[in-house]
Amino acid sequence: MSHVIPVFANFLDVPPVQKWQQKSVQTPKIEEKKLPWLKDRTISAALSELDNISFSEKDLMYLKNMGVNPPFKNGAEVIDFIKKSNVRIRFAKTSSKHIHAQYDYEKNTIYINDLYKNSQDFPVILAIAEAILHEAGHAKDNDSDSSVQEELDFLGMNAVAHRAFLKKYGDIFSESDELIVKDGVIVYSELFFDPDPDKEKLVERMKKKYGYLPDGDYLHPPSKLAKKIKYTDFSQLTTAEN
Numbered sequence: 211m212s213h214v215i216p217v218f219a220n221f222l223d224v225p226p227v228q229k230w231q232q233k234s235v236q237t238p239k240i241e242e243k244k245l246p247w248l249k250d251r252t253i254s255a256a257l258s259e260l261d262n263i264s265f266s267e268k269d270l271m272y273l274k275n276m277g278v279n280p281p282f283k284n285g286a287e288v289i290d291f292i293k294k295s296n297v298r299i300r301f302a303k304t305s306s307k308h309i310h311a312q313y314d315y316e317k318n319t320i321y322i323n324d325l326y327k328n329s330q331d332f333p334v335i336l337a338i339a340e341a342i343l344h345e346a347g348h349a350k351d352n353d354s355d356s357s358v359q360e361e362l363d364f365l366g367m368n369a370v371a372h373r374a375f376l377k378k379y380g381d382i383f384s385e386s387d388e389l390i391v392k393d394g395v396i397v398y399s400e401l402f403f404d405p406d407p408d409k410e411k412l413v414e415r416m417k418k419k420y421g422y423l424p425d426g427d428y429l430h431p432p433s434k435l436a437k438k439i440k441y442t443d444f445s446q447l448t449t450a451e452n
């Protein structure tokens with residue numbers, strides 16, 4: 211994973227905010243035409259970025275070999291789904307600063323933590339795009355529950371999307387102090403593409419955050435990796451951190 215950063219950092223000759231300001235003047239907001247309810251400038255910018263991102267075939271194959279199956283194959287597919295399924299997206303208070311986004315099944319609405327409302331910080335906008343991508347996965351399932359495998363499928367997709375943004379914009383994330391960036395999108399990209407074949411760090415993190423969920427469900431049958439996350443007893447491992 212680390213090899214991506216120095217290569218693409220070379221292309222980053224404008225600071226992120228400046229880049230975003232340029233974009234906001236020049237790029238028409240196509241999704242406003244597609245989604246008439248959309249008025250929020252930050253969400254609009256995030257959806258524009260999502261609309262234009264494609265995932266690497268190689269990255270998707272890598273996930274497949276791990277037993278991880280993303281529900282969308284590129285960003286435009288997500289925008290089409292949001293439109294077709296009438297999903298709404300807005301900022302709202304979440305119960306913690308660590309909950310960056312949530313999908314409300316009853317209201318068919320994705321909430322983004324209102325800490326980031328009106329943000330024009332480009333890394334944050336990309337992170338919101340990734341959060342929307344993840345929650346759109348939950349919306350596509352059309353059920354109110356989750357599982358370890360379901361989260362693996364969506365977080366793996368997040369990792370691939372994050373790598374696509376790195377490839378497109380260079381490493382504009384590592385300097386960010388925003389939680390949605392440094393405790394969100396960066397983490398899973400590194401964990402899923404960790405060269406460790408056993409993915410021990412991914413297993414630990416997933417166990418800590420999602421170990422209470424069932425290993426799989428009807429729409430997301432559990433892979434070997436999901437079972438490892440669900441059933442590994444970390445009290446036995448000396449490498450486990452807190």
Ligand SMILES: [Zn+2]
Nearest residue numbers: 344348361364
């Ligand atoms: Zn989730």
